[in-house]
Amino acid sequence: MGPTNIALVQLYQADMALRAAQGRLEAATKNVRIQERRVRDLEQKHSGQLQALKEQQTQAAQLELDIKTRDARIERLRGQQQAAKNNKEYQAFLIEINTEKVDRSKAEEQALKIMEQVERGLVEVKELATHMEGEKVKSQTMKDQMGDTVAALQAEIDGLRPARDAAAAAVSPKALMAFERLADRFEGEAMSALSKPDRRREEYVCTACMMDLVTDVYNKLHARDELIFCPSCHRILYIPDELPPEAAVNKKKPPREKPAGDVPAATTRRQESAADVLKSMTPDEPEDGEKSEQGHG
Numbered sequence: 001m002g003p004t005n006i007a008l009v010q011l012y013q014a015d016m017a018l019r020a021a022q023g024r025l026e027a028a029t030k031n032v033r034i035q036e037r038r039v040r041d042l043e044q045k046h047s048g049q050l051q052a053l054k055e056q057q058t059q060a061a062q063l064e065l066d067i068k069t070r071d072a073r074i075e076r077l078r079g080q081q082q083a084a085k086n087n088k089e090y091q092a093f094l095i096e097i098n099t100e101k102v103d104r105s106k107a108e109e110q111a112l113k114i115m116e117q118v119e120r121g122l123v124e125v126k127e128l129a130t131h132m133e134g135e136k137v138k139s140q141t142m143k144d145q146m147g148d149t150v151a152a153l154q155a156e157i158d159g160l161r162p163a164r165d166a167a168a169a170a171v172s173p174k175a176l177m178a179f180e181r182l183a184d185r186f187e188g189e190a191m192s193a194l195s196k197p198d199r200r201r202e203e204y205v206c207t208a209c210m211m212d213l214v215t216d217v218y219n220k221l222h223a224r225d226e227l228i229f230c231p232s233c234h235r236i237l238y239i240p241d242e243l244p245p246e247a248a249v250n251k252k253k254p255p256r257e258k259p260a261g262d263v264p265a266a267t268t269r270r271q272e273s274a275a276d277v278l279k280s281m282t283p284d285e286p287e288d289g290e291k292s293e294q295g296h297g
């Protein structure tokens with residue numbers, strides 16, 4: 001492969017190693033994070049309850065004030081009623097007093113209802129606060145216990161990052177951009193190795209999506225320095241170490257005039273196998289032939 005693809009494969013490997021270490025840290029701290037979220041949810045619920053309680057208390061205070069105001073008005077009307085000059089005036093004050101009394105009892109009823117709500121709310125808030133404190137302690141205990149593991153995993157990540165950064169620096173900006181985009185999309189799996197499923201056939205597949213690839217993909221990757229994307233999954237294709245040209249390129253059709261070295265070995269092998277076949281057939285053939293000839297004769 002060309003330098004660009006070699007640098008990309010190095011980046012890919014360093015990136016995957018870093019991602020794997022990050023994944024281990026995430027897996028190890030998963031329960032702690034779940035616990036932290038539980039605490040956050042409880043805190044949110046608690047502050048919501050406090051807020052509701054505050055509003056109810058404000059409402060209750062307003063109703064108390066309303067009742068007091070009406071009491072004072074009723075008192076004043078009673079005084080005016082006592083000083084009424086005639087029965088008609090007296091009756092008018094009476095109606096006004098009764099109206100105030102009806103409104104006052106309505107307000108009182110409402111205030112009682114809200115005070116009940118406030119009392120219930122206070123108990124609930126207290127219970128929730130206790131529960132929340134318990135979960136907070138649990139969360140801290142988990143974090144304390146995880147401390148060493150997290151530190152070790154974090155150290156591993158910190159140790160892998162420079163190699164990843166160096167590998168990224170060795171890739172051209174354009175190729176790096178393509179790589180990063182694909183890595184984001186495929187959780188790091190930006191590249192895909194070629195594979196040759198059948199040793200005897202010069203056919204290649206993308207190992208990520210198992211899509212068949214055109215035959216010259218190997219030669220292109222081997223000989224040129226350009227990015228080749230899988231037409232199906234769009235990952236950047238590369239030649240893995242286990243697929244060197246001697247394993248990848250078909251030798252079925254021996255070139256007409258190839259320099260010595262390669263051809264004789266293949267020829268010998270073929271001759272050997274041909275001889276084996278002959279050997280295995282020779283003992284039977286003459287007998288069969290004789291028999292059949294005898295039969296005919």
Ligand SMILES: [Zn+2]
Nearest residue numbers: 206209230233
């Ligand atoms: Zn693919």
